[in-house]
Amino acid sequence: MAAELWALRLRVARVLAYPLWRCAAAAEEVRADIAWWIECIDAPKLTALEEYSRFAYLAAALPEFRTLVHYRLRGRSPVLRILLRACYRPLPTLTLEADRIGPALFIQHGVGTIVTAESIGSHCWINQQVTVGHDAKGRPTLGDRVRVGAGAVVLGPITLHDGATVGANATVIHDVPAGATMVAPLATALTARPGVDGDRPSGRAPA
Numbered sequence: 001m002a003a004e005l006w007a008l009r010l011r012v013a014r015v016l017a018y019p020l021w022r023c024a025a026a027a028e029e030v031r032a033d034i035a036w037w038i039e040c041i042d043a044p045k046l047t048a049l050e051e052y053s054r055f056a057y058l059a060a061a062l063p064e065f066r067t068l069v070h071y072r073l074r075g076r077s078p079v080l081r082i083l084l085r086a087c088y089r090p091l092p093t094l095t096l097e098a099d100r101i102g103p104a105l106f107i108q109h110g111v112g113t114i115v116t117a118e119s120i121g122s123h124c125w126i127n128q129q130v131t132v133g134h135d136a137k138g139r140p141t142l143g144d145r146v147r148v149g150a151g152a153v154v155l156g157p158i159t160l161h162d163g164a165t166v167g168a169n170a171t172v173i174h175d176v177p178a179g180a181t182m183v184a185p186l187a188t189a190l191t192a193r194p195g196v197d198g199d200r201p202s203g204r205a206p207a
């Protein structure tokens with residue numbers, strides 16, 4: 001039953017996604033995006049699909065993917081883009097602004113993620129609640145295969161070189177060498193303080 005439902009949903013997705021596919025398929029990056037998203041999601045059910053079915057699934061199920069497709073279509077006519085955005089809603093909590101986003105960008109859970117970069121290389125991975133943004137001097141450049149973990153903040157005219165990783169919740173304001181991993185200090189336990197009721201959220205003794 002579950003398999004039949006999955007097949008039915010995929011058939012419907014294939015019909016509904018067709019106009020978007022017709023507009024997007026010409027962009028080389030979109031094909032690389034599809035392959036990269038399937039690799040990152042790593043679900044055998046999706047790996048087994050051919051390219052158009054993969055696209056239809058991603059466009060139907062993942063608004064993050066639709067946001068990326070709309071970015072890929074930014075050279076098309078404004079009227080077409082408005083129509084496509086109305087029919088295939090992007091994720092409102094995800095912003096992608098860059099002069100160039102190379103082929104294959106995966107966005108996992110685009111909740112509260114704002115990416116304002118000079119450029120982004122190929123095969124990058126960005127998580128939820130991430131800010132990649134500018135300071136007074138400029139905005140970041142991301143190389144190839146850069147990964148930015150949940151809650152991370154990357155600011156200013158810096159470069160995350162190829163293969164750099166920013167760990168969850170880390171703030172980065174300097175260049176990161178190729179292949180390096182940046183992490184923030186980990187949370188530490190608050191030691192018990194005499195005279196304070198540790199069970200109370202405010203930490204204050206009752207009046």
Ligand SMILES: CC(=O)SCCNC(=O)CCNC(=O)[C@H](O)C(C)(C)COP(=O)(O)OP(=O)(O)OC[C@H]1O[C@@H](n2cnc3c(N)ncnc32)[C@H](O)[C@@H]1OP(=O)(O)O
Pocket residue numbers: 108109127148149150165166167168169181182183184185186
């Ligand atoms: C809903 C969802 O789940 S969405 C998915 C959200 N997930 C993410 O965003 C993933 C982001 N990834 C990370 O932050 C990873 O921990 C990475 C990439 C920074 C490091 O991963 P790994 O290389 O596998 O590191 P590993 O787990 O082996 O830890 C190595 C060391 O780094 C420390 N470390 C790992 N991650 C972090 C982090 N985010 N912040 C601070 N220190 C860290 C570990 O405590 C460990 O230190 P130790 O050797 O002193 O014990």
